[in-house]
Ligand SMILES: Cc1cc2nc3c(=O)[nH]c(=O)nc-3n(C[C@H](O)[C@H](O)[C@H](O)COP(=O)(O)OP(=O)(O)OC[C@H]3O[C@@H](n4cnc5c(N)ncnc54)[C@H](O)[C@@H]3O)c2cc1C
């Protein structure tokens with residue numbers, strides 16, 4: 157089946173209209189008044205991405221105008237939280253610009269809470285400000301829609317290369333999920349802002365609740381797979397994140413912990429984190445004394461406690477709700493950003509005023525904007541970046557003309573919503589500069605590649621149509637696999653071999669090598685995915701992207717012979733951090749033609 | 765079932781289909797009304813619930829861990845800039861909340877093209893749109909040390 161191709165010519169193509177993508181659209185339009193700027197969005201930009209619900213806090217804001225923090229302070233914090241391994245130039249760059257983004261959000265109509273005593277934004281913690289954020293995404297999307305031509309329900313499946321320079325991007329290809337047409341974007345520059353990845357590892361809830369992952373179930377790893385397949389250099393793909401959250405509903409703990417100051421204890425009311433400090437020191441040395449304690453080490457303490465059978469771990473919400481204002485704040489936290497947690501409280505008769513709630517560590521996620529920094533190796537800002545972190549345009553990957561923002565860009569943790577939007581702005585401006593500088597040398601599509609992909613993208617529909625007739629009914633067929641069946645296989649492999657929750661996040665070289673064998677067979681089986689309709693075709697390509705990303709995770713985890721982040725995962729064969737040998741970034745490059753990966757170490761420079 | 769649609773309230777308008785980030789609200793070809801085709805990919809994000817003009821969609825917490833007998837209903841009123849929630853517990857307890865959602869009228873954001881066009885030279889500076897003014901600082905910070 158070969159549906160017709162719909163061509164879209166543009167100067168800047170933005171893949172994904174989430175926080176990074178909306179920032180890129182706004183900024184690219186500001187600097188490129190006469191340019192054609194297009195957003196290809198898999199869902200509907202008004203409610204797409206990780207912020208579809210809304211949020212109750214902006215987690216990255218310096219408050220430089222009130223002298224609250226300097227960008228340097230933020231770099232020190234992020235470096236400490238990530239056990240030393242971050243791109244300080246990128247983190248600094250986010251920090252120095254992020255306040256202007258947040259001030260713009262407020263001007264646009266986002267209600268930011270104020271501290272009645274100072275008139276400053278109400279702080280949740282040192283870096284976070286509280287918002288009434290149910291409409292955060294629709295507000296930000298409004299700015300993007302006024303800046304760019306948005307194509308909703310277009311899923312990008314591959315990036316396209318230039319005919320003469322395979323290391324230059326020429327556009328992207330995908331399909332329209334309603335029309336069933338093929339979309340080919342011919343673009344002078346591309347910004348990948350397609351968001352992070354859930355469902356790489358098996359989620360704790362596997363039945364109807366499989367959708368209640370902490371990161372959104374539609375975060376399907378396109379941010380990574382599109383780049384990997386285009387040959388971009390990736391870093392820190394082993395740096396998956398595990399989150400300590402309210403159990404099952406995955407309600408975030410930030411407001412409860414930082415603002416309302418609810419303590420967490422084991423089942424016997426003990427402060428296990430303090431009790432386990434010496435043990436953590438023995439494991440990671442001076443990193444244990446970083447304050448605040450790194451996110452992974454706090455997870456580690458909790459995991460040890462649960463292994464010892466001293467759970468459930470409780471967050472004592474009942475200790476801190478002493479007024480109607482605080483009760484409203486606690487509820488709004490979830491009603492704004494994780495309604496499922498409120499549903500769970502109502503269902504289990506948990507009134508946070510009266511009784512504590514259980515905490516639990518989640519399945520691992522792959523992302524680049526939270527307390528973790530998987531993603532592309534990107535060129536840094538020319539006035540901050542060390543020379544080996546700088547090869548042209550800010551936030552350009554190692555592929556010419558291909559930029560990234562948000563979860564896409566590696567080495568730069570703690571961006572969150574505001575930082576991802578800010579990074580989109582940085583990339584948007586840089587992409588406009590790239591387009592201007594190369595005005596007379598536009599990229600040329602490689603028609604052979606377009607033809608080949610045009611065929612491949614719709615193949616799952618044919619596979620299903622042909623092979624479905626072989627069976628009477630049901631979901632078991634010998635010659636095709638449904639996307640869900642393939643996903644469940646991937647999740648089982650990742651969970652049991654690559655450090656999922658079922659083995660308490662433990663892995664090792666033999667386990668990882670076995671995972672690679674199984675993933676190789678899964679990759680072969682992906683050629684036999686069957687899609688019943690366009691929705692399942694989306695699921696099929698989401699699975700392709702997840703499998704590709706999962707392979708990168710396995711290979712990086714195998715390459716890094718240490719346990720850098722206990723609490724995120726453990727290499728049982730190398731159980732501690734190993735400085736200075738592994739005080740480096742792990743980098744990989746995939747070659748699509750030969751299906752081979754090259755891994756190397758890249759230096760971590762501390763200069764701020 | 766995460767979300768489900770009440771047969772008698774839905775008129776098949778398709779707004780939930782249009783908004784669902786998971787693409788799982790579809791119109792049933794026989795009944796011409798919406799339903800959730802993949803409850804196990806529903807995030808309970810409530811985007812469809814908020815968007816439905818008929819209030820025809822409700823949520824029943826994930827069967828994996830949510831006992832029956834609860835409800836969390838919502839009324840989002842863009843024109844009033846607010847959202848109201850009604851939380852009913854399994855044991856009958858009721859909690860109600862109302863929060864603001866926006867401080868400015870919808871569609872009031874000034875597009876970037878309404879600002880004076882920057883000159884070509886500014887494209888080479890590290891400043892982003894509206895900076896440094898929007899930072900409320902005299903100048904964009906630059907780092908001291910550099911390798
Ligand atoms: C439960 C939860 C709580 C959070 N709490 C906070 C908080 O309190 N404060 C805070 O600041 N941040 C918070 N965050 C983090 C914040 O949401 C992310 O850091 C941010 O959204 C990342 O931006 P992004 O642009 O990289 O990804 P997203 O915003 O997820 O955007 C990715 C976009 O790409 C689209 N897309 C994906 N694949 C494709 C494809 N193949 N083709 C086309 N389009 C595609 C998606 O539909 C989506 O619109 C939270 C996140 C979650 C899930």
Ligand code: SF4
Nearest residue numbers: 774775777778780816
């Ligand atoms: S938005 Fe409401 S009325 Fe319209 S199709 Fe969906 S459920 Fe039915």
Ligand code: SF4
Nearest residue numbers: 784806807809810812
């Ligand atoms: S709650 Fe969210 S994910 Fe679930 S059906 Fe509605 S819009 Fe889709």
